[in-house]
Amino acid sequence: MELLTDLYELTMAAVYFQEGMYEPATFxxxxxxxxxxxxxxxxxxxxxxxxxxxxxxxxxxxxxYLDSIGLFSADFLHYLHSLRFTGQVRAIPEGRLFFKxxxxxxxxxxxxxxxIIESFVINTINLQVLLATKAxxxxxxxxxxxxxxxxxxxxQGPDAALRIARCGYLAGMNGxxxxxxxxxxxxxxxxxMAHSFVTSFPDELDxxxxxxxxxxxxxxxxxxxxxxxxxxxxxVRIAKEMEEQGxxxxxVRLDSGDMLKLSRQVRELFDREGLDSVRIFASGGFDEYxxxxxxxxxxxxxxxxxxxxxxxSADAPYMDIAYKLVKYAGHPVLxxxxxxxxxxxxxxVFRTEEDGRPIKDTIxxxxxxLGGEPLLRPVMxxxxxxxxxxxxxxxxxxxxxxxxxxxxxxxxxxSPETYPVELSSELVKLQAEVVHKVRxxxxxxx
Amino acid sequence: MELLTDLYELTMAAVYFQEGMYEPATFxxxxxxxxxxxxxxxxxxxxxxxxxxxxxxxxxxxxxYLDSIGLFSADFLHYLHSLRFTGQVRAIPEGRLFFKxxxxxxxxxxxxxxxIIESFVINTINLQVLLATKAxxxxxxxxxxxxxxxxxxxxQGPDAALRIARCGYLAGMNGxxxxxxxxxxxxxxxxxMAHSFVTSFPDELDxxxxxxxxxxxxxxxxxxxxxxxxxxxxxVRIAKEMEEQGxxxxxVRLDSGDMLKLSRQVRELFDREGLDSVRIFASGGFDEYxxxxxxxxxxxxxxxxxxxxxxxSADAPYMDIAYKLVKYAGHPVLxxxxxxxxxxxxxxVFRTEEDGRPIKDTIxxxxxxLGGEPLLRPVMxxxxxxxxxxxxxxxxxxxxxxxxxxxxxxxxxxSPETYPVELSSELVKLQAEVVHKVRxxxxxxx
Numbered sequence: 052m053e054l055l056t057d058l059y060e061l062t063m064a065a066v067y068f069q070e071g072m073y074e075p076a077t078f079x080x081x082x083x084x085x086x087x088x089x090x091x092x093x094x095x096x097x098x099x100x101x102x103x104x105x106x107x108x109x110x111x112x113x114x115x116y117l118d119s120i121g122l123f124s125a126d127f128l129h130y131l132h133s134l135r136f137t138g139q140v141r142a143i144p145e146g147r148l149f150f151k152x153x154x155x156x157x158x159x160x161x162x163x164x165x166x167i168i169e170s171f172v173i174n175t176i177n178l179q180v181l182l183a184t185k186a187x188x189x190x191x192x193x194x195x196x197x198x199x200x201x202x203x204x205x206x207q208g209p210d211a212a213l214r215i216a217r218c219g220y221l222a223g224m225n226g227x228x229x230x231x232x233x234x235x236x237x238x239x240x241x242x243x244m245a246h247s248f249v250t251s252f253p254d255e256l257d258x259x260x261x262x263x264x265x266x267x268x269x270x271x272x273x274x275x276x277x278x279x280x281x282x283x284x285x286x287v288r289i290a291k292e293m294e295e296q297g298x299x300x301x302x303v304r305l306d307s308g309d310m311l312k313l314s315r316q317v318r319e320l321f322d323r324e325g326l327d328s329v330r331i332f333a334s335g336g337f338d339e340y341x342x343x344x345x346x347x348x349x350x351x352x353x354x355x356x357x358x359x360x361x362x363x364s365a366d367a368p369y370m371d372i373a374y375k376l377v378k379y380a381g382h383p384v385l386x387x388x389x390x391x392x393x394x395x396x397x398x399x400v401f402r403t404e405e406d407g408r409p410i411k412d413t414i415x416x417x418x419x420x421l422g423g424e425p426l427l428r429p430v431m432x433x434x435x436x437x438x439x440x441x442x443x444x445x446x447x448x449x450x451x452x453x454x455x456x457x458x459x460x461x462x463x464x465x466s467p468e469t470y471p472v473e474l475s476s477e478l479v480k481l482q483a484e485v486v487h488k489v490r491x492x493x494x495x496x497x
Numbered sequence: 498m499e500l501l502t503d504l505y506e507l508t509m510a511a512v513y514f515q516e517g518m519y520e521p522a523t524f525x526x527x528x529x530x531x532x533x534x535x536x537x538x539x540x541x542x543x544x545x546x547x548x549x550x551x552x553x554x555x556x557x558x559x560x561x562y563l564d565s566i567g568l569f570s571a572d573f574l575h576y577l578h579s580l581r582f583t584g585q586v587r588a589i590p591e592g593r594l595f596f597k598x599x600x601x602x603x604x605x606x607x608x609x610x611x612x613i614i615e616s617f618v619i620n621t622i623n624l625q626v627l628l629a630t631k632a633x634x635x636x637x638x639x640x641x642x643x644x645x646x647x648x649x650x651x652x653q654g655p656d657a658a659l660r661i662a663r664c665g666y667l668a669g670m671n672g673x674x675x676x677x678x679x680x681x682x683x684x685x686x687x688x689x690m691a692h693s694f695v696t697s698f699p700d701e702l703d704x705x706x707x708x709x710x711x712x713x714x715x716x717x718x719x720x721x722x723x724x725x726x727x728x729x730x731x732x733v734r735i736a737k738e739m740e741e742q743g744x745x746x747x748x749v750r751l752d753s754g755d756m757l758k759l760s761r762q763v764r765e766l767f768d769r770e771g772l773d774s775v776r777i778f779a780s781g782g783f784d785e786y787x788x789x790x791x792x793x794x795x796x797x798x799x800x801x802x803x804x805x806x807x808x809x810s811a812d813a814p815y816m817d818i819a820y821k822l823v824k825y826a827g828h829p830v831l832x833x834x835x836x837x838x839x840x841x842x843x844x845x846v847f848r849t850e851e852d853g854r855p856i857k858d859t860i861x862x863x864x865x866x867l868g869g870e871p872l873l874r875p876v877m878x879x880x881x882x883x884x885x886x887x888x889x890x891x892x893x894x895x896x897x898x899x900x901x902x903x904x905x906x907x908x909x910x911x912s913p914e915t916y917p918v919e920l921s922s923e924l925v926k927l928q929a930e931v932v933h934k935v936r937x938x939x940x941x942x943x
Contacts, residue, residue, distance in 0.1 A: 054677040055655050057647070058688030061676065066694070066711045076697065116680040122715065162697055169691075173650040174658065181653075201503070204619040205815050207627075209501050210654030212620065230507065231500040234562040242504030245615075247822035248512070250830040251522065251608055255939055265512045269568065276832045277939040307834040359815045368814040369651050369805045376693035384696040386722045388753040493701055493723040 053109045054116070056170045061117070064163045065127045074380035075138075076162035077397050078169070079154045080176060081375075086367030090467025091457065093187050093450060094143045094155060095218045096179030100172055101436050107136040107168065136164050140431035141417075143400070145441065146221060146450035147426065148457060150472050153400045153414055154427060155180070162379060169374050177372045178211060183218035185339075185364040187454060189357055190223035191462055192342040197354030199241045200227040201334055202362025215362045221447050223454070228356075236443055243271040243304045243332065243356075255282060259289045263300070267293065271302040271332055274317070279308055283317045290326050302330035302353070310335070311350045318351035332356060338365065339464050383485050387493075394478065395485045400426040408456045415475035499555045500562070502616045507563070510609045511573045520826035521584075522608035523843050524615070525600045526622060527821075532813030536913025537903065539633050539896060540589045540601060541664045542625030546618055547882050553582040553614065582610050586877035587863075589846070591887065592667060592896035593872065594903060596918045599846045599860055600873060601626070608825060615820050623818045624657060629664035631785075631810040633900060635803055636669035637908055638788040643800030645687045646673040647780055648808025661808045667893050669900070674802075682889055689717040689750045689778065689802075701728060705735045709746070713739065717748040717778055720763070725754055729763045733770050748776035748799070756781070757796045764797035778802060784811065785910050829931050840924065841931045846872040854902050861921035 067073075082092060109117075109131050117123055117131070138160020143149050155176060158165045189198055200219045206212040209231075216232030226239035233240040244262055252258035255277060263270045272289065274282030283303065290300035305313055310333050321329045333345070334356030342355055359365065375393040376384055383395035396416055401423035403411045415421050430438035460468040474482075490496040513519075528538060555563075555577050563569055563577070584606020589595050601622060604611045635644055646665045652658040655677075662678030672685035679686040690708055698704035701723060709716040718735065720728025729749060736746035751759055756779050767775045779791070780802030788801055805811065821839040822830055829841035842862055847869035849857045861867055876884035906914040920928070936942040 052655065052677070054680055055649070055658065056676050057649055057674040058676055058679075058686045059674065059690055059694075062688055062708075062712055062715075063690055063694045066707050067697075069711050070707050072697065076693075078693070113680075117676075120679070120686060122712070166691075166693060169693075170649050174652065174655065177651055178654050203501070203503055203616050204820075205623055205818070206620065207653035207809065207814070208624050208656030208660060209498065209620065210656045212501065214654060228503040228505065230502050230504055230563075231498070233504075233566070234500055234559075240504045240566060242508055244505055244509055245612075246832040246834065247522075247524070247612060247615075248505075248509045250822050250832055251513075251518065251825045261512050261516050262508075265515050266508055266568070269508075275834045277935060278833065281940055363653065363809075363814040365814055368653070368809040368811050372651070374650075376696050379697045386692040386696055387724065388692065388721045489723060494727055 052103065052171065053107060054113050056167060060167045060169055062122065064167050065123055067163050067166070068127050068130055073161045073163070075159055076165045076376055077157055077159045077378040078165050078374050079377045079394070079398065080156040080172060081154050081373060082151050082180070083371040083373060085151055086370055088465050088467065089184060089367065090461045090463065090470060091184070092149050092180050093183035093222055094147050094149055094180060095145050095183040095221055096176040097142050097145045097156065097430065097438075098440050099175050099179070100156070101140065101431055101438065103171055103175070104136040104140065104168065104431060105434065105436055107134075109134065134164065134167075135434060136160065136168065137434040138164055138431070139429065139433070141427045142430045143426045144428070144438075144446075144449070146446035146453065148409070148453045149400070149426065150412060150470050152394065152472060153412060154398050157397055157427065159397070173372055173374050177370055179214055179218050180372075181364050181367070181370055182211075182215045183222045183450075185361055185367070186215070186219040186224055187222035187450070188339040188464055189342060189361055191454070192339040192346065192464060193355060194346060196352065198224040199354065199356050200224055200229065200362070201356040201358040203229045205359040206362040211362065217443065219361070221443060222450055223447065224357075238443070244273045246273065246276045249273060249276040256285045256288065259285060260292075263289060263293060263298075267298045269301060271304050272300070273304045273306060275305055275307045279305060279313050280316060280320075283320050286329070287320060287324050287326065290329055291324070300326070300329050302332050304332040304334060304356070306333075306335045310345060310352070311348050314351040330354060334358065336360060340366075343464055383481060385485055385489065387486070387489060394474070395482055396478075398427075398478070402426055408458065411471045411473065413473045413475055414478060416477050416481065419475055419477055421475060498549065498617065499553060500559050502613060506613045506615055508568065510613050511569055513609050513612070514573050514576055519607045519609070521605055522611045522822055523603055523605045523824040524611050524820050525823045525840070525844065526602040526618060527600050527819060528597050528626070529817040529819060531597055532816055534911050534913065535630060535813065536907040536909065537594050537596060537630070537916060538626050539629035539668055540593050540595055540626060541591050541629040541667055542622040543588050543591050543602065543876065544886050545621050545625070546602070547586065547877055547884065549617055549621070550582040550586065550614065550877060551880065551882055553580075555580065580610065580613075581880060582606065582614065583880040584610055584877070585875065585879070587873045588876045589872045590874070590884070590892075590895070592892035592899065594855070594899045595846070595872065596858055596916050598840065598918060599858060600844050603843055603873065605843070619818055619820050623816060625660050625664050626818075627810050627813070627816055628657075628661045629668045629896075631807055631813070632661070632665040632670055633668035633896070634785040634910055635788060635807055637900070638785040638792065638910060639801060640792060642798065644670040645800065645802050646670055646675065646808070647802040647804040649675045651805040652808040657808065663889065665807070667889060668896055669893065670803075684889070690719045692719065692722045695719060695722040702731045702734065705731060706738075709735055709739060709744075713744045715747060717750050718746070719750045719752060721751055721753045725751060725759050726762060726766075729766050732775070733766060733772065736772050736775055737770070746772070746775050748778050750778040750780060750802070752779075752781045756791060756798070757794050760797040776800060780804065782806060789910055829927060831931055831935065833932070833935060840920070841928055842924075844873070844924070848872055854904065857917045857919065859919045859921055860924060862923050862927065865921055865923055867921060
């Protein structure tokens with residue numbers, strides 16, 4: 052994946068190489084603004100970044116390709132051949148909350164190393180924060196009901212499918228239908244049946260019977276293939292047949308129609324038949340908004356399969372995330388481009404709590420010692436991980452604790468309040484100094 | 498990637514296996530509706546699907562994992578061990594136009610084989626059609642100006658980054674910044690420089706000089722780091738210095754601020770200095786809408802870098818694509834779920850032209866012979882490709898021809914007209930018969 056980079060990372064590196072620029076550079080990764088309706092972010096993706104950095108190395112095949120495009124000197128390609136990541140990384144751990152403008156991760160390394168990893172680092176953290184945040188909103192809306200990731204078929208590629216399974220679980224979802232994600236991350240697997248299954252049998256009842264014969268413990272019957280209420284009646288019949296054998300039907304799934312009305316009718320039918328234990332799953336266009344609506348209206352749904360809209364973060368499919376040079380060769384630097392200001396220098400974020408709840412963050416210079424908990428911590432030194440891979444369950448638990456302690460108004464699904472993030476007076480002072488100096492130097496102002 | 502599937506594909510397969518259901522099944526892939534402002538789709542992704550099917554095989558490692566989750570019998574796992582895809586695929590070639598409801602691809606194979614590939618097939622075609630269609634709209638808006646894919650850092654994962662580079666080029670874009678995509682698909686690479694590059698030098702002019710020293714033929718200077726007009730004046734100085742050495746500055750890039758005003762001011766400055774050949778590139782939030790706006794207002798932009806909004810298809814990040822069983826064991830089948838109707842049986846799409854322009858498509862049964870060109874053609878038989886991998890340049894040319902011939906009203910970026918798609922009378926008749934039969938059988942109607 053070393054070639055999964057923008058061409059300009061390599062052309063800039065070639066110039067740094069030619070100019071003999073090997074001084075340490077610090078880059079800071081942060082999100083400039085909240086996407087619509089977002090009031091917080093969940094950190095995710097750090098482990099993948101650290102694995103990438105630790106094993107960073109161009110293959111001969113990569114170098115042959117770079118040679119073939121005719122842009123690079125043999126000297127530079129030879130240099131790339133031996134290039135490894137030898138720098139330092141400080142980061143907020145996965146599963147923790149953070150807010151806009153806060154550095155999620157800061158990389159300090161010789162400038163070529165710190166620059167060349169940019170595209171991968173942004174892509175990785177962007178996607179996972181995006182998905183973990185979307186998933187955590189769905190978990191919040193579901194108020195303890197089960198949530199299963201069903202998004203594999205509609206995510207923007209297999210990588211995204213694996214990441215939503217991981218980030219969804221990290222953010223409190225209960226499992227995934229994605230078998231490869233189950234294997235790779237140890238996430239519980241879940242699944243029901245498709246309409247094609249039902250239609251491939253002579254009739255619906257036959258299809259249900261065949262399924263429960265093979266999976267008596269795990270059968271969730273899809274009942275909307277022809278007509279949901281008629282399907283529910285057949286499911287009752289199956290449940291009764293199972294009872295005679297000492298078995299229990301696990302549940303049914305609704306996938307179309309008026310979910311509020313249907314869920315109540317189906318619940319009533321099962322309850323009337325003494326089948327209180329049969330659970331009702333629902334799928335079809337669910338995300339935090341539709342879950343909240345169903346909850347508020349009183350739908351009788353026990354668990355949701357969330358698919359497309361969560362898997363692509365449909366209401367906010369991207370974030371304004373940036374990886375910016377903040378220090379080079381000991382000097383704080385910044386750009387002035389309109390609307391895209393960067394905070395200079397190496398930084399730290401301090402979180403202040405009151406009664407065990409976060410009430411304010413302060414972005415400060417890294418050497419400052421303010422009150423509150425410092426969020427960024429060293430995770431890599433000299434290109435070697437300090438933070439070893441964490442168990443997904445541990446990250447998940449951390450995330451749950453963080454969210455439980457966050458004010459409901461910040462977690463609101465629509466028009467959330469803004470969590471207070473301040474800049475330390477030292478940072479404000481340095482920022483002003485650097486802006487002044489740059490204006491003077493580049494724009495001739497004084 | 499065989500485990501990149503939904504659990505239910507495997508549980509359903511286990512039931513088919515247990516029931517001895519090996520009859521041929523036909524599944525049809527289609528898009529149920531147009532995303533906002535879309536009036537057509539560009540087909541893409543077929544080659545990847547065929548490669549996948551041809552090499553489909555569970556590894557021992559996959560099977561060991563499936564064994565470990567405790568759902569499947571040893572007999573079934575043994576069956577999976579020897580499972581290959583032996584079926585037939587008929588499909589619309591890549592780069593061709595298609596419309597809603599039309600089968601993009603039909604798979605006919607023993608039901609387990611045809612079912613188990615569902616998640617991969619949908620995911621692959623969904624993403625590539627989504628991105629090719631988005632890119633083709635941007636190409637249309639750019640009216641011949643250059644378009645480069647800059648989206649790598651913000652796509653939803655590396656897969657999506659590779660696919661937008663390929664599908665963008667397929668749909669008429671001119672290149673990508675994504676080096677791995679350049680290597681993998683032979684797409685021209687392009688790139689400029691980052692703000693970090695400029696800020697890592699003592700001053701902007703130094704950074705420009707250093708870059709053109711190493712890349713005199715390919716330098717596009719990023720001029721908005723501190724102030725765009727001041728940056729443009731420095732670029733003029735660099736261009737003059739280059740002229741003295743018999744070199745030409747290739748271009749400058751604008752990345753922030755009022756692009757309309759700035760592009761005119763920068764153009765005027767260069768022209769006044771006799772630097773007509775210096776091209777103006779623009780990046781920053783461009784998609785088909787912003788490109789069209791710039792074009793209509795008369796911005797002096799020669800080429801666009803399109804990033805995030807195109808790379809995630811931001812205004813329409815997903816499509817309502819489905820892969821549905823339409824025939825099993827010789828019988829046409831369908832589901833009736835509300836709002837999600839499927840067209841029964843194996844089908845063909847016939848395209849009628851007038852004066853060399855497509856004017857109407859007809860979805861028919863596969864055995865029908867109607868006027869017009871049949872779009873679906875055999876691409877795989879008995880699990881072996883008939884359609885060998887096509888050169889990306891050929892697909893790109895096909896796509897250009899298709900789009901050139903399509904009515905402007907269907908290509909409109911907002912509120913396009915609907916291209917006429919009809920159903921053949923035979924299909925309508927069979928559909929009605931099957932619906933009637935299913936209602937009678939499942940709902941007790943007569």
